[in-house]
Amino acid sequence: MKKKILLGMSLCLVIASLGLVYLYSYKAHRDISAEKVDYVVTISGLESEFTANERSAYTKYQNKIIELTATISMIDATSKGIVLGEKVFATFKDSLPKKITSGKTLKIKGRFLGYDELLGEFKIDESSVTN
Template identity: 30%
Template sequence: MRKWIIIVLIALVASYIGYNYIYQDHRNIEKESAIFTMTSSEITQLFSKDIESAEKQFLNKTIEVSGLISEINTNDITINDSVFCQFLNTINNSLEKNNTVIIKGRVIGYDDLLEQVKLDQCSIIK
């Protein structure tokens, strides 16, 4: 009887640890500090030269990117036609094309067809 209680307790503890490992809290990119700060042309140049090494360096990292707004929609901004920034919420209406902006977000990859670095969970710093 005592062995069964110990086995059940071990199974419960293992289940609890496994559940917490699999279902971890999501990252809040807005509260994280940026690991890298650069202009849109700098990061695009790094990706266009060598995608593999740039992905190793930047993929899933929080960065700040600055540049001019070339396109603006309700949930995304394109900076200098080279960095695509997707937001979780709608964007502030005070932003306009050709304004300088600094955006913080998580690098999710590089679209070599459009030659754009992709960021998600973005927030406007300035």
């Protein structure tokens, strides 16, 4: 009798553990365009914060939703991205919006990924146009 109870409890524990692993692994993805903006920043503001204290700036901005306004320097249709103010590389989730043209001022929001020291660019993904 005790063996049957232990076997039943063990089986329930295994099933519950598998269920938790499944729920953790296949949770819904973030919808960045629907989330609230954490920080409204400028490119020069980002540069000064990263120059002053890179570790603190990463802690503040990493994986947060930021919004910034800048002029489009370059459009890269193959990677669905744009360069803003020659310092921020922003990629879009699905495709580039049709109204994007080089030289135009644009307000975008997206998830801050980090700073690429080699290229001297800040990286943002899942961007969306907010103006």
